């Protein structure tokens with residue numbers, strides 16, 4: 001077990017709770033919601049604190065200001081990721097999200113930027129809307145399975161923008177991607193990663209050894225993940241050969257890097273496969289979760305829905321569906337999206353790691369420390385967001401009804417690891433949310449069961465009982481289909 005560094009010549013470590021020998025500060029940690037424990041510690045020790053958990057030095061940052069000072073302004077030192085000890089074992093070591101800071105990460109991010117910067121994302125708008133309109137129709141016809149239809153929406157957006165692949169409900173390629181992501185989330189838990197990080201010797205124990213049965217699961221996981229890397233890439237190559245490929249992250253990368261024969265530059269091809277295969281896991285869960293939080297909040301706040309619907313009706317009317325031309329005229333809808341993201345950050349803590357020693361405000365920040373941004377604590381900053389637990393979209397509006405400058409950019413992280421899909425994420429959220437608001441009133445049926453929330457690293461409601469009541473009695477599936485076919489999708 002590594003000793004906590006002590007060196008008389010160095011500035012002191014940031015303040016923090018006194019660690020218990022060997023296990024550190026794990027006692028007293030709320031394992032269902034560690035970010036709440038960290039936020040309580042921040043009240044005692046400040047917005048930059050030091051803690052020690054199972055052999056790992058951890059710096060917790062609880063204010064956006066310090067996160068910008070360190071992760072944005074000193075990004076060279078703060079853009080690594082902690083090593084996840086189980087990643088290679090489960091076949092997930094190649095993802096962009098876990099990549100160590102260095103040339104490989106740079107190349108991955110270059111590929112993302114070719115497709116997902118603000119101006120390029122605009123060209124995907126018709127696709128996003130087409131999928132969002134399709135989701136409305138599916139929910140109208142089968143509302144008991146609304147959560148599955150929302151997932152089909154996010155998954156099919158991701159498959160379209162990443163691979164130019166048109167996924168249908170129950171699609172086999174989506175199943176491959178989803179299976180790989182779900183297996184990984186189920187078996188490669190942070191607890192196991194922490195355990196293997198602290199006791200690497202466990203990795204060499206055979207799978208028949210007590211408690212080691214998941215080594216078999218790991219092998220299974222590795223196989224399914226290998227398919228998720230290969231199969232969609234092969235689809236794009238085939239469609240390019242057949243002349244049917246539509247624009248996507250992978251087809252952009254293939255043409256920008258002039259990949260002709262894969263055998264000539266296998267390393268580059270591998271980077272394209274790996275960066276693109278990261279998108280499903282990074283985008284579907286986050287976007288889906290945010291839409292579930294939105295539905296939960298809308299059902300709880302009929303007055304907010306009513307105000308948004310009045311805004312939409314005055315701009316869009318009732319004889320067509322909303323599209324991106326309407327976006328600048330719908331500030332209240334945008335305020336709802338920002339407030340939804342703020343009110344419940346779906347990734348409440350974000351791990352980066354330091355790749356060099358640093359000193360900040362007189363405190364020593366060691367190389368190799370995990371740096372956790374507590375987004376949940378940032379969302380509860382009373383100065384920026386008075387009465388932070390209240391859901392209040394108006395906090396993002398000026399007195400004249402225009403939007404404030406705060407677009408909750410911190411929700412997407414910081415520095416050189418900031419979410420490269422943030423423009424696409426925001427556009428998908430807008431398309432889904434504005435369509436739902438325009439078309440349905442969302443309610444929770446009387447007497448419905450209590451809503452359950454996820455525990456641990458992500459935070460969102462699990463699918464709950466929810467009614468989608470069409471706002472206009474005259475609108476049935478047939479009428480909706482005709483609104484969709486007469487929409488302005490082509491000239492967006």
Ligand code: HEM
Nearest residue numbers: 096097282283286287411412413414417418419421424425
């Ligand atoms: C509402 C939707 C989304 C949210 C809330 C979200 C949030 C985040 C956050 C907080 C991070 C970590 C940033 C950091 O460490 O500083 C991240 C990373 C990432 N996101 Fe997103 N994201 C969303 C959608 C997307 C989409 C649509 C894509 C792809 C098109 C995407 C691709 C990625 C990738 C590849 C990373 C890893 C970047 C790296 O490690 O360098 N995300 N996202």
